[in-house]
Amino acid sequence: MDVWDEVVSASVLARGLGISERRVRELRDQGVIPDQAGKYRLGDAVLAYSNHNRPASGKAAGGGSEAAESLDAARVRLINLQADAREMLNAQMRGEAVLAEDLEVVVGAIVDGVRARVLALPTRAAPVVLGLPGLAEVRDKLTELVHEVCGNLAATELSDAVKDRARRRAGRGADGDEDSAEAGASS
Known part of the structure; x- marks a missing residue:
């Protein structure tokens, strides 16, 4: 039997994911991690959890929380603003603006x-x-x-x-x- 097919308890899954049992139960209640009568198929749970926490790809790409999406969007906006500011400064330094x-x-x-x-x-x-x-x-x-x-x-x-x-x-x-x-x- 493959290790990913093993069915584990919330405490074992929590240790494997590096989160608390309480967080595992919260994610289960939110429908993020699938369970089978309080037990979790390791492969399905790890995949669901990683999709939920996937940064930059957001919900449209198959996972991610709203907070992760907004944080990623804010980072992209900040990087674009910083690039625009640098371009304007460079144009000033060249005497073009x-x-x-x-x-x-x-x-x-x-x-x-x-x-x-x-x-x-x-x-x-x-x-x-x-x-x-x-x-x-x-x-x-x-x-x-x-x-x-x-x-x-x-x-x-x-x-x-x-x-x-x-x-x-x-x-x-x-x-x-x-x-x-x-x-x-x-x-």
Whole structure:
């Protein structure tokens, strides 16, 4: 007779499975482990118990508890979230992605600078245009001063400033070398 065909008591099965007799009876009452008048066919009981505790495969694959399924699902979600976070950080480090916060800070600083220069324009332009002979010369001089003020708005400079801030936040310097984690986090 094969050892798996042996019929054993709850205490023998409990010792074999490494659980308490009480747990064996609970699993029997839940219909997880089949019994025959309080006795258990060893092969059937071990197979049923292992299917019940099978991680990752869950109930759809022939066993597993609801708790094991939800724990496995939570682990998968956590691993996926961690992978997504690492991908986003890598994209920032390569300069392919920036955080909206970085864009807001850099654009805000540039706009504040341009605003200050525009507000200073009348004070700066008044003495220059005062002595000009005609309207055409005044217009040309004011156009020149406005172009000078707007020179800081070059798209490449804005893009470079945002990418540089993103790299610093991700722990990289402007040249791509690793900085300290604190430097990246505090940017």
